[in-house]
Amino acid sequence: MTEPVKVTVFGLGFVGLPLALSFAMRGCKVYGVDVNEELVAELKAGITHHLEAYHSTPIQKILKDQLAAGRFIPTTDASEALTNSDNFIVTVGIPVKEGRADYSHIEAVSKTIARGLKPNDLVLIRSTVVPGTTRNVIKPILEELSGLKADEDFYLAYSSERIAEGRAFEEFENMPTLVSGVDRASRDRAAKLLSIVTKADLIPCSSMEVVETAKVMENVSRDVNIAMVNEFARFTKALGIDIFEVIKAANTHTRVNLLLPGPGVGGYCIPNAFHYLAPKAEELGVNLSLTRIAREINEQVPERVVTMIKRNMTPELPPVVAVFGLAMKDYSNDDRISPAIRIVELLQREGITVQAFDPAVPTRYEFKKESMAEALEGAQGIVVLARQEGIDFHNYDLFRSKLIGERPFIVDTRNVYRREMVEAAGLVLETI
Ligand SMILES: NC(=O)c1ccc[n+]([C@@H]2O[C@H](COP(=O)([O-])OP(=O)(O)OC[C@H]3O[C@@H](n4cnc5c(N)ncnc54)[C@H](O)[C@@H]3O)[C@@H](O)[C@H]2O)c1
Known part of the structure; x- marks a missing residue:
């Protein structure tokens, strides 16, 4: 043998x-x-x-x-x-x-x-x-x-x-x-x-440098692509059309591959990539202005999401929101450098109480709840930051029974909802 x-x-x-x-x-x-x-x-x-x-x-x-x-x-x-x-x-x-x-x-x-x-x-x-x-x-x-x-x-x-x-x-x-x-x-x-x-x-x-550099550039290229669609999302929102529909349409072009916007860019790989390239570029005297701006754009998205949430909240009601999904991307248990965690921090800094539900992320947080019902209890609205198995995104009866106020809302950063369905259920929808 x-x-x-x-x-x-x-x-x-x-x-x-x-x-x-x-x-x-x-x-x-x-x-x-x-x-x-x-x-x-x-x-x-x-x-x-x-x-x-x-x-x-x-x-x-x-x-x-x-x-x-x-x-x-x-x-x-x-x-x-x-x-x-x-x-x-x-x-x-x-x-x-x-x-x-x-x-x-x-x-x-x-x-x-x-x-x-x-x-x-x-x-x-x-x-x-x-x-x-x-x-x-x-x-x-x-x-x-x-x-x-x-x-x-x-x-x-x-x-x-x-x-x-x-x-x-x-x-x-x-x-x-x-x-x-x-x-x-x-x-x-x-x-x-x-x-x-x-x-x-x-x-x-x-050479090893070719492989090392290709890897970092693969990740940076995704960061830049996502920054671009996050910028496009601001444009389509102002124009009153849906960014996800626009991207789907544009991607029928066989040489176009736009990625999807979201609440920001997280995980270990993509946010770090620019910082792997930058010190070497500095040493070599090369200006990386585009990639630097892309990183900045992606880092700013959580603040935009917080602005969206705040403008849907009613000042007279208790400042509580339910968050669905804490992972750095859909269907993941990874919350490293997750934009969802950044959004929670920013909300808390604004005095807003966060009740989050994510059945896949094992990290313990004081704001994490054991069930959807607990997360929804007494909240003014829902913020969707990552899809997960085990989150029943269309349980409108539960939403209506737990959410408070006259215009409970959903802020959807992941293209989970169709407007007609949400409005028919008596909720307000804001997408990115
Ligand atoms: N996560 C991804 O999807 C992915 C994809 C492609 C490449 N990468 C790259 O792969 C590498 C690992 O990423 P990851 O996501 O698995 O990270 P990770 O943090 O999940 O795993 C790294 C592990 O290394 C361990 N470790 C730290 N110091 C050690 C030591 N001295 N000896 C032995 N173990 C040690 C840590 O405890 C940790 O468990 C990174 O360079 C990352 O950029 C990750």
Whole structure:
């Protein structure tokens, strides 16, 4: 019998966990290393809050099956993984704090790997990074602490991760994947490893910087596109026509692909992307005015949504609103950098009480309620910030029985409602 391929995935978050399980499902022995003790304890117990599935099998079942088969070993201690495997995949992020990329996590994981690195090991970076990070930040740490050299003793490669949360398993398998390395041998070794989980094209690129930069630009291009449609939404609203209908019409042009406006842009990837490009651009003396303005436009949308909510509220009534959906996008459990959370903060700052309902987001907030009815109780209106399974968006009887005032309202940022239906139910609708 041939030995299973041994892989260690560092970081067991939205990318790392489904990636680790994708290798385990295909017979690899996979160590998953994360510094978050609570997360690792939950994973060991077969618990995850992620909303992923592979061909209708939920990630919860996949996790339990792979734990039971002994093919997935979550741990906070990297030492066994470093001794027993020879493929190290990094999915640890670079957070942005006050506009600055924070390298501390990626540096820490590089040090952990370096201390156990062996000749002929592969280190494959899949995090989204500031262009140049693999060569200029990670490689020196690996070499210095291990005493090994990247293009002589071990393999070092970069392959961007392009999945969307909620479609991770399917996109690991089917999304064309870019790959490059410090040398050709590193690139080929990484491509061979990736071919275990992907059936799609593995596209070799001439340098790691090409792949790193392409990834950041993919994300920035979405930020700019969304900023554009958020601006278009202001125009169509003033004109008295529906932005979603306009976009649907415009997208029938085969070379046009407008994204959808919403309450802002959230999640880890898109809001951070500009801040990965900006410091490098500054260093190179390149002005990124368009991308900077796009970021600013998207950051301002939550304030616009708050203005919409306030103008629908009756000053004589208790200042309470119900919020449906706290995730950074529809059908997600991820509330990192979520515009919904920003909107709640701004509302609270205005003295407005928020009662939110989101059955998918596990984060505890004092303003989060256990049911739709609790969120609606005594509110003047509803603000829709993300679609979720488990939110009954058309339960008008419940809305009427719980909402107060003569003109209860819905502010819809997600194109959930048709005006005729809402008005027939006796509510006022405002869309973005
Ligand atoms: N979320 C997405 O949809 C997505 C898509 C494509 C690319 N990416 C990129 O992938 C990377 C990971 O994103 P994510 O959404 O999975 O983030 P995440 O925060 O969900 O997961 C990162 C994990 O790394 C762990 N970690 C931090 N320091 C560590 C260390 N020293 N050793 C081991 N583990 C450590 C954290 O505890 C966390 O669980 C980021 O670079 C992100 O930009 C994310």
